[in-house]
Amino acid sequence: MSIRKMATFTSLQQFLVGSKQRFNLANPNAPVHLVVGNESADLDSFVSSILYAFLDTIIKAPSPHKSEQMHTADKEVSSFFNRLPIPTIPVLSIPHNEVSLRPEHAYLASQLSFSLADIPTLSDLPASLDPSKTSITLVDHNVLQPPLAPHFSNSVKSIIDHHVDEDMHTEATPRVVIPAGSCTSLIANHFRTFYSTHWNSLPDSIHSEIARLALAPILIDTANMKAESKVTPVDLVQVTEFLERAGEGFDRTAFYNGLQTAKGDITGLSIDGLLRKDYKQWKEKNGIVLGVSAITRSLSWVVQKAGGIEAFSTELDKYAKDRGVDIVIVMTTDNSKGFRRDLLIWGTTDRTRGFAQSFEDSMNEKFRLERWPKEGDEVTANIAIEGMKAWTQASLDLSRKQVAPVLREIANKL
Structure with a gap:
């Protein structure tokens, strides 16, 4: 069956399947542009990489030649990617077997057209990928991390991020590293600013899908826009615009609650899975390596699940x-x-x-540290492990984004 020649995509599923196929079949001598989120592969990185790659693709894709033969729908997607001199491919910074650790991603995909299996991950990176033919856009972080860093650090050509600027890859263009509730907001704003007509090239069938995709991390990262300390003007602008495009019948509260419930559904994960689910790692200039795992349960719950502090320390050590x-x-x-x-x-x-003691001595007042476990906690844990300390943090507004730079600064003095 012949169809009208495709000038753009009608669903995100078409884009992701086509980009993954093009990636897997890529000639090692052909250039490729990767959009890489941070190593935690959280919802913001997940969406940021897809959104940037999709928008970059549709604004740069050449129009089909009138002389080209028309194909069936699946071959039209392949034909579209074959017309791209440099395909832009989103990549999750985790292997395939870790995608299932993030149930919020599965929930979001269930509300859209694609499945998690459609999204390229580190497992899809061709071993023959040539760093000299590869350009990388970093989203939701501003320093390329392992395992890509040793080979591809010189391939970073652009950055959009909302974390603390680490002053690396300074030649990147654009290089947008500014505060925002969500990196997704900055990406949408980037394309809105520099390509003012890009929305007009999208068919109606995909407008609501893009809007719902983008709304997910913005709403999650700002507590449905109620966390005033996190919401910035760019978040307000983008949420307003995406809500207008989300489509008839879109229930913002139900959508947010569904994502939040899925994100908190970690009871089936092992301790190793909990540590891997939302993990970031840094290597400091003095060689010290820090690894930070964020878990959406109390420390008492995690320790009890492990079978006590000794059992938990064994898992941590491994x-x-x-x-x-x-x-x-x-x-x-x-x-x-x-x-x-x-x-x-x-x-x-x-x-x-x-x-740990240096951190407590220098940051006790700022973080308002109270020794864990507190009275009333449902766990009895006497931490007698050398070098280990735990606290309840009374400064509730200090999340990993604010805590990590402090930890890294102390580590750099060791």
Whole structure:
């Protein structure tokens, strides 16, 4: 059956399947543009990489030649990608087997046209990928991390991020590193600013899908726009515009609640899975490696699930050794009895044994640290492990985004 020749996509599923096929079949001598989110592969990175790659593709794609033969729908997608001199491909910074650790991603995909299997991950990177033929856009972080960093650091050509600027890849253009509730807001704003007519090239069938995709991390990262300390003007503008495009019958509250419920559904994960689900790692200039796992349950719940503090420390030790980490950090948040933050730090090597104490001595007042477990906690844990300390953090507004730079600064002085 012949169809009108495709000038753009009618669904995100078409784009993702086509980009993954083009990626897997890529000639190692052909150039490729990768859009890479951070190593936690959280909802903001997940959506940011897809949104940037999709919008970059539709505004740069050449029109089909009138002389080209028309094909069936699936071959039209392949034909579209074959017309791209440099395809823009979203990549999740995790292997395939870790995608299932993020149920909020599965929930979002269930509300849209694609499945998680459609999205390229590190497992899809061709071994023959040539760094000299590869350009990379970083989204939701501003320093390329392992395993890509050793080979592709010189390939970073552009950055859009909302974290603390680490002053790396300074030649990147554009290089947008400014505060915002969500990196997705900055990406939407970037394309809105520089390509003012790009929305007009999209068919109606995909307008609502793009809007719902983008709304997901913005709403999650700003507590449905109620976390005033996180919401910036760019978030307000983008939420307003995307809500207008989300389509008839879109229920913002139900959508947000569904994502939030899915994100908190971690009861089936092992301790290793909990540590891997939302993980970030940094290597400092002095060689110290920090690994930070964020878990959406209380520290007491995690320790009980592990079978006690000794069993939990055994899991942490294995996890640290597998990743070459010198300082293990676990940050937990819990809403079951009012919002709460707990923080565990363990310097696992001779060089880092005193790190937790240094953090407590210098940051006790700022973070308003209270020794964990507190009276009334449903766990009895006497931490007698050298180099390990844990606290309840009374400064509730200090999330990983604010805490990580402090931890890294202290680590750099070791």
